[in-house]
Amino acid sequence: MNLIREIWQSIVRRDPLSTDKGKSELVFLNVWLHIHPAKVKKENMKFRHTFYLGFITFFLFLILLTTGIALMVYYRPYPAQAYQDMKDLQFAVFMGTFLRNMHRWAAHGMVVCVLLHMCRVFYTGSYKKPRQFNWVIGVLLLLVTLSLSFTGYLLPWDQLAYWAITVGTNIGSYAPLIGGQLRELLLGGHSVGEGALIRFYVLHVAVLPAAMILLTIVHFWRVRKDGGLSRPVWKLKGKQEGLVTIGAPTQAAALQATAASKDKTYGLMEVVTGKPIFETVTLEEEEDTVFSYPYAFVREAVALMATVTTIMTMSLFLNAPLEELANPAKTPNPAKAPWYFLGLQELVSHSAFLGGVVAPALMVLMLLAIPYLDRNPSRRPGDRKLILWLFTIFVAANLVLIVIGTFFRGPGWALVPPWVHVAAGAE
Amino acid sequence: MERRLQQLFFALSLLALALILAAGWQANTPSWKNYQRSFLQLEAQEEPNAITKAAVLATPPEIHQVLLPGLQRVDRCTTCHLGVEDPTMKSAPEPFRYHANLGPHVSAKFGCTICHGGQGLATDKESAHGKVAFWPNPLLSTDYIRASCGRCHKEGEVPGVPELTEGRHLFETQGCRGCHKLNGVGGSIGPDLTGEGANRRAPEWLERHFLAPNAVSAGSAMPNFHFTKEQARDLTYYMLSLTNEEMGSYFSSLRLIPSPEYGRQLFVEKNCISCHAIGGVGANTAPDLLGVTKRHSIEWLDEQLVNPELVYPGSAMPEYDLETNARKALVAYLASATAEDAQLILSKKARAMTPEDIAIEAGKQNFSRFGCVGCHGTELQGGVANPNAQGGEVPSLLHVSDDYTKDEVIAIIRNGRVPPLDNAAGPTPPLYMPSWKKVLSDEDINRIADYLWSKRQKAKDAW
Numbered sequence: 001m002n003l004i005r006e007i008w009q010s011i012v013r014r015d016p017l018s019t020d021k022g023k024s025e026l027v028f029l030n031v032w033l034h035i036h037p038a039k040v041k042k043e044n045m046k047f048r049h050t051f052y053l054g055f056i057t058f059f060l061f062l063i064l065l066t067t068g069i070a071l072m073v074y075y076r077p078y079p080a081q082a083y084q085d086m087k088d089l090q091f092a093v094f095m096g097t098f099l100r101n102m103h104r105w106a107a108h109g110m111v112v113c114v115l116l117h118m119c120r121v122f123y124t125g126s127y128k129k130p131r132q133f134n135w136v137i138g139v140l141l142l143l144v145t146l147s148l149s150f151t152g153y154l155l156p157w158d159q160l161a162y163w164a165i166t167v168g169t170n171i172g173s174y175a176p177l178i179g180g181q182l183r184e185l186l187l188g189g190h191s192v193g194e195g196a197l198i199r200f201y202v203l204h205v206a207v208l209p210a211a212m213i214l215l216t217i218v219h220f221w222r223v224r225k226d227g228g229l230s231r232p233v234w235k236l237k238g239k240q241e242g243l244v245t246i247g248a249p250t251q252a253a254a255l256q257a258t259a260a261s262k263d264k265t266y267g268l269m270e271v272v273t274g275k276p277i278f279e280t281v282t283l284e285e286e287e288d289t290v291f292s293y294p295y296a297f298v299r300e301a302v303a304l305m306a307t308v309t310t311i312m313t314m315s316l317f318l319n320a321p322l323e324e325l326a327n328p329a330k331t332p333n334p335a336k337a338p339w340y341f342l343g344l345q346e347l348v349s350h351s352a353f354l355g356g357v358v359a360p361a362l363m364v365l366m367l368l369a370i371p372y373l374d375r376n377p378s379r380r381p382g383d384r385k386l387i388l389w390l391f392t393i394f395v396a397a398n399l400v401l402i403v404i405g406t407f408f409r410g411p412g413w414a415l416v417p418p419w420v421h422v423a424a425g426a427e
Numbered sequence: 428m429e430r431r432l433q434q435l436f437f438a439l440s441l442l443a444l445a446l447i448l449a450a451g452w453q454a455n456t457p458s459w460k461n462y463q464r465s466f467l468q469l470e471a472q473e474e475p476n477a478i479t480k481a482a483v484l485a486t487p488p489e490i491h492q493v494l495l496p497g498l499q500r501v502d503r504c505t506t507c508h509l510g511v512e513d514p515t516m517k518s519a520p521e522p523f524r525y526h527a528n529l530g531p532h533v534s535a536k537f538g539c540t541i542c543h544g545g546q547g548l549a550t551d552k553e554s555a556h557g558k559v560a561f562w563p564n565p566l567l568s569t570d571y572i573r574a575s576c577g578r579c580h581k582e583g584e585v586p587g588v589p590e591l592t593e594g595r596h597l598f599e600t601q602g603c604r605g606c607h608k609l610n611g612v613g614g615s616i617g618p619d620l621t622g623e624g625a626n627r628r629a630p631e632w633l634e635r636h637f638l639a640p641n642a643v644s645a646g647s648a649m650p651n652f653h654f655t656k657e658q659a660r661d662l663t664y665y666m667l668s669l670t671n672e673e674m675g676s677y678f679s680s681l682r683l684i685p686s687p688e689y690g691r692q693l694f695v696e697k698n699c700i701s702c703h704a705i706g707g708v709g710a711n712t713a714p715d716l717l718g719v720t721k722r723h724s725i726e727w728l729d730e731q732l733v734n735p736e737l738v739y740p741g742s743a744m745p746e747y748d749l750e751t752n753a754r755k756a757l758v759a760y761l762a763s764a765t766a767e768d769a770q771l772i773l774s775k776k777a778r779a780m781t782p783e784d785i786a787i788e789a790g791k792q793n794f795s796r797f798g799c800v801g802c803h804g805t806e807l808q809g810g811v812a813n814p815n816a817q818g819g820e821v822p823s824l825l826h827v828s829d830d831y832t833k834d835e836v837i838a839i840i841r842n843g844r845v846p847p848l849d850n851a852a853g854p855t856p857p858l859y860m861p862s863w864k865k866v867l868s869d870e871d872i873n874r875i876a877d878y879l880w881s882k883r884q885k886a887k888d889a890w
Contacts, residue, residue, distance in 0.1 A: 091550040092490055098453070159561075298432045298433055298436060308439075309446060312446040
C-alpha cells in the first residue's frame, strides 16, 4: 500500500485537492495546466462573454490532430492510390467512414469557429491595448487554418478535390508578377497533378500543423499574460481604475502595493528593476476570483465534450463527400473552389484582378492592421458605433458573396437559384 | 451551477461513449456479414455430421478480394458472391450462385468488374453494383454484358460476340471518324470517343442515339444514318468496349484472340498462297504447308515466322512483322488448313492491280477510313442534312471535278472550309469541312483527290 502511495505521490507531488494549496499546485506544478492561472476571475468564465469560441476552435484542432494521424495510417499520397485509400476507408477499414467524417466535419467546423471567434474579438474590442499583437497572431492563425483546410481538400483526389484546388490556385495566380510562379511552386508543375498532391500532403501533415501549434502556443501565452479571457471591462462598475496594466504607457498609474497576506506564499524569481508587463490584480478584484480547479476546468471540459459529441453526432449521420476519381480531362460545370473561397471566386467571375488580387490582399492587410489603425481607446460598443457598422457590413458582404457562390451559381457560373434543378448536360 | 456543470460533463461523456459505441456497432454490422452467414448456413446444410457442420458455421467473416494490378482494380465482389467458383452452388439463390461458362476467365485472375462493371472496391450492394452517385461504371445488364469482351479483345474476331466486330466495321466504314476522334485519329465536330465506354452513359441511351441522334440529344449535329436496330446495337457494343483503360502486359497481349479464323484471314491478307501450297494447291516456290504442325513444333513454327533466316539460313521468306497472337492464329489455322480451303482462297484472289489502281484504291481507303464518307456518303452522293448551308445539305462529290480544279480541292481538304450560307443572317450550319493537314500527309490527300477524279471518269462514262 505504502509503495502505491509513494508511486502516486511521486507522480502528482501536490497537496490534496481539498486544500487551497493543493488546488493551486495542481495548476502550477503541472506543465500542461500551468498555462492557466491558479485563480481566475469569475467574470472571465462567463459563457456569454466569449461563447468559448477560442476553446472550441482549439478542441476542434485536437480532434483534427488525432483523427488526422489515424487517417495518415491509411493514406498514400499518390493519385491512384489516394483515391483507392478513400474507398478502402469507406468500405473496408473498421470505422473508416466515421474517422474520415469526423476529420471532414471538424475541419469545416474549425474554419467556421475561427471566423466566429475573430468576429467576437472584434465586436468586444478585445484587440485593443495590450492585445494588439495577439490579434495579429490570430489573423495568422486564421490564414494557417484556411491553408490547412485548403491543402486537405486535395488529398482525397476525387473530382471535387481536383477542381476545387484547380480553381483555388487559379485565383491566386492572378497576383501580378509573382502569381504564376507562386502557383507553380505550390503545385510543382503547371497544373494539379502528382507533384501537387505530394506538396499539399507535406504541407497538410507537417509544415502547417507545426506552424499552427507554434502560433497557438504564443496566442495562448499572450492571452494568459494579458489577463486571461476577454471580458466586458466597460461593464465592471467602478473597478476600472483599480485595473492596472503595467507596460501600457498611457495607463501608467502607480503600482498599488498591497499588504502581504499571511495565507499566501509568493515565489520571487528574480529581483529586477522596472515594471512587470503583466496585469496585476487589486484586492477587490482578488475577491472576485476563484480557483481554476474546479471552476475553470469543468467549464473547459464541458466545452470539450460538447464539441466532441457534436462532431461525433454529425459524423454518424452525415457522410463526407467523395466524388469520382479526379479526371483532368473532364471539367465539372461549374467547378467551384472550397466554400470559404467562393466569395473570392464570385468576385473573380466579375473581375479577375479584383477578386484574385485586390480583395484578398486588402482583406488580409486590413485585418492585420486593425489594432493599429483603430486609435479609439474605448471598448464600450456605444463609443465604437462607426467601426462596428463597417465591420458588420464587411462580414455581411463576405457572407452574401459566399452564399451566392455556393447556392446560386450553376453551369457556366450563371445565376441559378438552388431550387431550380439544372440537369447535368448529357452532351 | 457548479454541480449542474459537473452533471453536464458527465452526461456529455456518456453521450460521447454511446456515440463511439454506435459508430463501432455501425462499422461492425456491415451487410456483407449477413450474406456470409447465410452462405455458411447454405454450406452447412450439405454437411452430414454435426462436427463439420459446426466447423463450417464457425468460419470467421472476412472480406474476400481479388487484387488485379494488371487491370488496375481490386474486386471484392466475392465477399458476397461466395459460390462463383463452386460448382455445387449451381442452383443456389443469388448472390451465391455458381458462375457457369466462365471458360478461361476465372475470377481469381480476372475479377468480376472488368466484364460486369460495378464498383469492385465496395462492400455493400448498392455501391458495389455501382448504382450510386459518382460511380461512372454501374453494373451492365445481361443484354450488353458481352460488349465488355471488347475491353481486352480490341481486335480481330471475338468468338460469340459478332456485334463487336460488326460495330467496329460500321464505325470504320460509315465515316464516323469524319466527326469523331478515336485514339487520336478523326475529326473534331463531334465528341472524342476514345473513352466513350467509361462515360457513364446507359447502353439504352447509346442505342436510341444511334437510331435517332436528335431524339436523345436535342440539337445534335449528328446526321441520322438510318441504322437498323441490329446495327444500333452493334455500334452500342463497340462504344461500350471503348474504355481506354491501361492494362498490364498479360491483358493487353489478349487484344487479339489467336483463333484459326483470324489466322485464315491473315493467310489471305499476307498472300501466303503465292509461295506456299496446301496439299498441292497453290504455288510451289516454298514448302507445302499441309500437316506442317505435325512436322514441326509450335515453337519452331513461331520462330520461323519471327525470323526465317535464323531457322533456315538463306530462306527467301520475308520477315512479317506479326504480333505474338497473330503468329499463334496463323499456326492454329495451319493445323486445320485443307487443300479445298486453299482452292477457295485461290478462287477469290483478285486480279493483279496496276500501280494506278493501287493509288486510287488507297484514296478510297482513306476516304472511308478518315470518315469522309460520314457526310459525303459511301458513294460520294452527299445529302446529309446541314441546315442553312447552301442547298441545306452536305454537297455530293460526284461532279466535284466540274466545279473545281484538283489543286483547289486539295486546298479545301488541307485547310477545311465553312460552307457558304443559305441565309446570311441565319444560324451557323452545324457541319463544316475540318482541316485535314495535321492528320493526313500530302500524299494521302493527293490520293483522295485521285479517287474523286477517278469517279468523274465513271460518271462521264455513264452519260
